[in-house]
Structures are given as structure tokens and as C-alpha cells.
Amino acid sequence: MxxxxxxxxxxxxxxxxxxxxxxxxxxxxxxxxxxxxxxxxxxxxxxxxxxxxxxxxxxxxxxxxxxxxxxxxxxxxxxxxxxxxxxxxxxxxxxxxxxxxxxxxxxxxxxxxxxxxxxxxxxxxxxxxxxxxxxxxGRLSREVELLTLTAEQRYVAFMQRCPDELKVIPQKYLASYLNMKPETFSRLRASVSY
Amino acid sequence: MAQLLLTPENHIQRLNAILNKVDQLQNLGLPSLTTPPNSKSWNILEVLVHLNIAYGHYQQKFNQHIPKLPDNKSENEGFRIRRWQKLVVDSQRPKEGVRKWKMKTLKKFEPLLDHNQLNHEKAEEIFKTFFELHNHLKEAVLLCRKKEVSQLKIPSAIGPIVLFYLPEAFEFLICHLERHMVQIDEILQQQDSLVSP
Known part of the structure; x- marks a missing residue:
């Protein structure tokens, strides 16, 4: 090692x-x-x-x-x-x-x-x-986010805390994690700053 | 008719479930493995031999063609099964644990086992062959996750009347396996009903 x-x-x-x-x-x-x-x-x-x-x-x-x-x-x-x-x-x-x-x-x-x-x-x-x-x-916090936040709020909360190396993976995985369609994720990425 | 999306992950998950199930069958005693529900039906070992024979045709084709396929440039996004192939596959697919259409087995796929020779050694050999062949199928699915699969069609085991792209062939084989897992459940249920009052 x-x-x-x-x-x-x-x-x-x-x-x-x-x-x-x-x-x-x-x-x-x-x-x-x-x-x-x-x-x-x-x-x-x-x-x-x-x-x-x-x-x-x-x-x-x-x-x-x-x-x-x-x-x-x-x-x-x-x-x-x-x-x-x-x-x-x-x-x-x-x-x-x-x-x-x-x-x-x-x-x-x-x-x-x-x-x-x-x-x-x-x-x-x-x-x-x-x-x-x-x-x-961590799982409880995610459950609360999924149940209470809007798609835009979930996107912002996630992007603020996620490490840079995660931001470069295919968008469809991030979209699925945030329980939104890839098109929604793409639109938020283009229009929302965090 | 909706087009079915075939993905290697779905195939792998279903294959693992089948491999786990057959693994459990090894714990059954020889009488359970060798007793057919009636004189015209197969016993469990015969079902497994039939599955081994059926895969033999595809094993050769996979060995011959998969290594020559070009690598996939991007992530595997799944494969849309075509209409005629979907009809053929659906003829095998069990629905809610029931085999929809019972069909006569072609002579070349019949398990020709001598019932007097069915002992522990023979049973072990049949299971061993089953795992060798169907782990080969899983390896083929895994290999094809990273291959360009839309460039090759292979004839099915019944001949060129049905040509499969590789994901279609995998779906057919897995539905065929699932169909016979249902048959095995039926055999076991009938054995239970003979034991229980």
C-alpha cells in the first residue's frame, strides 16, 4: 500500500x-x-x-x-x-x-x-x-430533501455540497439522484447559479 | 406495440436470480430432482439438461462473434427489441409466474437421460455444466456492455427464420430460462401436494 x-x-x-x-x-x-x-x-x-x-x-x-x-x-x-x-x-x-x-x-x-x-x-x-x-x-437528510424541496432547491443544495469530481459525471446520474428528469437537470444547470 | 428496452444490467440481475435459484436446487435430495410430476413430463434434472442443450447453440456463436465486435465509444444505453423478435421472445416469457403457451419441444432440444442412470454423480455433472454454461452467458452479457452490438445478427437455435441482435438473443435466453424456472416451481409444488394430505 x-x-x-x-x-x-x-x-x-x-x-x-x-x-x-x-x-x-x-x-x-x-x-x-x-x-x-x-x-x-x-x-x-x-x-x-x-x-x-x-x-x-x-x-x-x-x-x-x-x-x-x-x-x-x-x-x-x-x-x-x-x-x-x-x-x-x-x-x-x-x-x-x-x-x-x-x-x-x-x-x-x-x-x-x-x-x-x-x-x-x-x-x-x-x-x-x-x-x-x-x-x-445522511440518508435521513436526503429523505427530507426529496420530500420537502423543489427541484431547483434540491439542485442547489446538492451542487453546493457535492465535490467537484462528482460534477463531471454524466448528467443522467445526477438527475436520477435528485429525482428529476435529465432535461430538468440540464435546464437548471444552465439557468441556476449556486 | 411498445418497444421493450433491453439493458445489460437488467439481464445480469435476472441471470443472477436464476443462478441463485438453481444453486438452491442443489440442496434438494435426489428423489426431488429425478421425480417427474407425471409420466409425460420432465423431472428437474431433465429441465436443466434441456437448458444446457439450448444454450450450447448460442455459446458457440457468442465465442465466435463477440471478440470481433468493436468497442462501444460511449456508455451502453440499452437496445430496443424489434417487433418480430419481441413476439418470439414473448412466446417464452412467463407472465405473473405462469407459462402462457405450452409448446412441443423440438427433438434436438430434448434431454435424453436414462432414468436408471440418474445418480448423485450424474446430478452433480448436470449442475456443473449448467453453471459453466450460464456463467458463460453472464460473461457474454458483461462483455457486450462495452461492445457495439448493433453490427451483428446471429441466427436463433431454430434457424435463420429468427435473427437476433445479441441483446435480443440474451433476452430470449433469459426468458427461456425464466420459463423453465416456473416449470421447476410447478414440479416442486406437485411433489409437495403428493406429500401433503
Missing amino acids: DDEASRILKGFFPNIDFTKEEERYFKSLWSIKTFDQYDLITEAGKIERCFYIVLDGVQAIYLLNERGEKVVLGFSYSGSPSGAFDSFIQQTPSKTFLEALKPSKLLAISRSDYDSIFKKHPRFYTWGHHFFQDILF
């Missing part, structure tokens, strides 16, 4: 102090996986085998509606977690796809190694508590 990957990994677990030996072991549990643009990282119907931390690239998590269209639930990007968490935790077939929208490099840990770090280092439970709390608050 190079210095940059090591820095991102450490940044993801900010409050965990390791001895040198523990850190070496911890790092050894992670492997680097690379994906080309449009590769499917996780397929709906397969069990998610890994928990990922993104080193590079942008990924979309989506499911298919009855018409077979992609409905985007979220994105991951440099420094963020990625994967179909429900499938990973429950070890049941995923309902969602995870796709690399840009060439991607991810740090991956298997389910058994993920479990082992909690057993070996109980302080990971505190990390896990905060991690899943953040995920829950």
Missing part, C-alpha cells in the same frame, strides 16, 4: 490508535482493486463480498425500476466508503448495482477480515457506531 492509500485509510479511522505491529496487520487486511470506467463492481443478485474505501474515481450505487431504468441512490468518491452495505452486513444478494462511473481504485476488505478487526480491537465498535450513525443521518 502506497503512502497516499495509507493516508486515506488512516483518515477513515481517525480515532483509532494502533501500535506499529497492529497497524501493519490492519493494513495487510486491505487490498487494492482497480476498475475500468463502467465496470460493475457489485451486481444486483450477488452477495457483496467487500467493504470499500475509495482511493480514486467516482462510483454510483443504483437499482433498476420496473421499466429497467437506473434509479441512483448515491455516489462514492475519493475518501468515502463504498459498497452495498446491506448485502455486505446481511450476506444476502444485493438489490443494488455499484458501477464505476470513472476509472476507479478502491481499498477492499473482506467480510471475515472486517469482522476480525472488531473482534481483535473492540475500539472499532465506537468507530462503527459513528460510521453507521453518519450514514443514517
Whole structure:
């Protein structure tokens, strides 16, 4: 693992102090996986085998509606977690796809190694508590936005907080995430400043 | 008639569901796998052998043609199935868990299994072949996500009377698989009804 990957990994677990030996072991549990643009990282119907931390690239998590269209639930990007968490935790077939929208490099840990770090280092439970709390608050906030804001307000709120690397992915993914038609997204992009 | 949009993601999701289902069938005992609902019908292993035979035709064609297709320059946006091909595909597609039209199987697709030779080893071999072939189908779908698929038509297994673009062939094969998954459910239901009072 190079210095940059090591820095991102450490940044993801900010409050965990390791001895040198523990850190070496911890790092050894992670492997680097690379994906080309449009590769499917996780397929709906397969069990998610890994928990990922993104080193590079942008990924979309989506499911298919009855018409077979992609409905985007979220994105991951440099420094963020990625994967179909429900499938990973429950070890049941995923309902969602995870796709690399840009060439991607991810740090991956298997389910058994993920479990082992909690057993070996109980302080990971505190990390896990905060991690899943953040995920829950993020989803709640998104639900409120989807239910209460107008399309223009959703567009502005999203564009103000999203990192630059997300702004260059195909518009149809951003439009789907914001629950609007690509034409609406395009019109807002041309006419609304944020 | 509305045109159906075929996407590789939809194909992959449905194929994974079928592969998971057949994986579960391996947990059944040999009597469940080898007992037909009546003397004229197939048992579960025969259904799987039929599916293996049906895919054999396409496997060759996919191996022959897919590597030669040019790469797609942009993201795969799906493929609109044509009318005649949709009619053929819909003849296979089960509707709400029911096989609409029952049809006579062509001789070349019949599973010729000797019922006296159906043991655990034979069952394992049939499952192994099923997974090899249908994982090959999934790989073909995945490969074609990044290929220009509108440049090649292949004849269906019944001959050039039906020509398929590759996404149409995938849709046909998956509908055919889904149709026979319904048949397997029917076999299992009939076995249950024989056991339950």
C-alpha cells in the first residue's frame, strides 16, 4: 500500500490508535482493486463480498425500476466508503448495482477480515457506531430533501455540497439522484447559479 | 406495440436470480430432482439438461462473434427489441409466474437421460455444466456492455427464420430460462401436494 492509500485509510479511522505491529496487520487486511470506467463492481443478485474505501474515481450505487431504468441512490468518491452495505452486513444478494462511473481504485476488505478487526480491537465498535450513525443521518437528510424541496432547491443544495469530481459525471446520474428528469437537470444547470 | 428496452444490467440481475435459484436446487435430495410430476413430463434434472442443450447453440456463436465486435465509444444505453423478435421472445416469457403457451419441444432440444442412470454423480455433472454454461452467458452479457452490438445478427437455435441482435438473443435466453424456472416451481409444488394430505 502506497503512502497516499495509507493516508486515506488512516483518515477513515481517525480515532483509532494502533501500535506499529497492529497497524501493519490492519493494513495487510486491505487490498487494492482497480476498475475500468463502467465496470460493475457489485451486481444486483450477488452477495457483496467487500467493504470499500475509495482511493480514486467516482462510483454510483443504483437499482433498476420496473421499466429497467437506473434509479441512483448515491455516489462514492475519493475518501468515502463504498459498497452495498446491506448485502455486505446481511450476506444476502444485493438489490443494488455499484458501477464505476470513472476509472476507479478502491481499498477492499473482506467480510471475515472486517469482522476480525472488531473482534481483535473492540475500539472499532465506537468507530462503527459513528460510521453507521453518519450514514443514517445522511440518508435521513436526503429523505427530507426529496420530500420537502423543489427541484431547483434540491439542485442547489446538492451542487453546493457535492465535490467537484462528482460534477463531471454524466448528467443522467445526477438527475436520477435528485429525482428529476435529465432535461430538468440540464435546464437548471444552465439557468441556476449556486 | 411498445418497444421493450433491453439493458445489460437488467439481464445480469435476472441471470443472477436464476443462478441463485438453481444453486438452491442443489440442496434438494435426489428423489426431488429425478421425480417427474407425471409420466409425460420432465423431472428437474431433465429441465436443466434441456437448458444446457439450448444454450450450447448460442455459446458457440457468442465465442465466435463477440471478440470481433468493436468497442462501444460511449456508455451502453440499452437496445430496443424489434417487433418480430419481441413476439418470439414473448412466446417464452412467463407472465405473473405462469407459462402462457405450452409448446412441443423440438427433438434436438430434448434431454435424453436414462432414468436408471440418474445418480448423485450424474446430478452433480448436470449442475456443473449448467453453471459453466450460464456463467458463460453472464460473461457474454458483461462483455457486450462495452461492445457495439448493433453490427451483428446471429441466427436463433431454430434457424435463420429468427435473427437476433445479441441483446435480443440474451433476452430470449433469459426468458427461456425464466420459463423453465416456473416449470421447476410447478414440479416442486406437485411433489409437495403428493406429500401433503
